Amino acid sequence: MTWLFISDLHLSPDRPEITAQFETFIESWHGRAGHLYILGDLFEVWLGDDMGGALGERVAAAVHRLHDSGTAVALMHGNRDFLLGRRFAEACGATLLPDPCVREIHGQRVLLSHGDLFCTDDVAYQRMRRVFHQALVQRSFLALPRALRTRFAARLRARSQAEIADKPPEIMDVNAEAVAAALREYGVDCLLHGHTHRPAVHRLELDGAPATRIVLGDWYTQGSALTWDERGYALRGLPRPPAGPNGSGTADPDG
Numbered sequence: 001m002t003w004l005f006i007s008d009l010h011l012s013p014d015r016p017e018i019t020a021q022f023e024t025f026i027e028s029w030h031g032r033a034g035h036l037y038i039l040g041d042l043f044e045v046w047l048g049d050d051m052g053g054a055l056g057e058r059v060a061a062a063v064h065r066l067h068d069s070g071t072a073v074a075l076m077h078g079n080r081d082f083l084l085g086r087r088f089a090e091a092c093g094a095t096l097l098p099d100p101c102v103r104e105i106h107g108q109r110v111l112l113s114h115g116d117l118f119c120t121d122d123v124a125y126q127r128m129r130r131v132f133h134q135a136l137v138q139r140s141f142l143a144l145p146r147a148l149r150t151r152f153a154a155r156l157r158a159r160s161q162a163e164i165a166d167k168p169p170e171i172m173d174v175n176a177e178a179v180a181a182a183l184r185e186y187g188v189d190c191l192l193h194g195h196t197h198r199p200a201v202h203r204l205e206l207d208g209a210p211a212t213r214i215v216l217g218d219w220y221t222q223g224s225a226l227t228w229d230e231r232g233y234a235l236r237g238l239p240r241p242p243a244g245p246n247g248s249g250t251a252d253p254d255g
Contacts, residue, residue, distance in 0.1 A: 006025075013053075041078030047146070048085070115193030117178075193213075214235060
């Protein structure tokens, strides 16, 4: 049974080629994958399940077809789409995951996370994250008219981009001590996350024993997925096929 892990697709109407590659990727796994875990930032922005639009409907339909083929689907919030709700999850045939959470994958307990909560050196971001993850703040925002939500999100995004431009890259990566503390807290020796857009398998030492941190890549220039079966895991880049006459292409399902 194969487990699939992806994150940071940042789907947007402005980048239809990523949506097309995503659809091709999951269609290629119909009937062949036991689980699909999407570890946050499926969308570039998500202002509420009532504002998903045509893209949200298209993505939900594609994911639900994978679910109908026998794959259990799970969604985790990212920093761009933390307002994904139960309505969208149900449209996908998916369950919503807490961040972080532990799953046993072929005999190994693995801590799953979007990853931004480990970027503790970015103090300003963590302060903002704590505010936006409060249930009252989210309910208040979702109660606003759609136009107001759109304007507020645009201003916030512009401010965030300006702040990122002034930050040293290293403070936007995970903090090693935060990672070690989480591994100890959950009693695991493997962490799988996205968010940083730096795909890699990091070999660590935790209290004198080996540990692993696996980082999923983003989908801006090519796809990225982790496959995990009885033989072990493989972190794969998924080259984007040339666009066909209709703007889509085909992809190798195994990377």
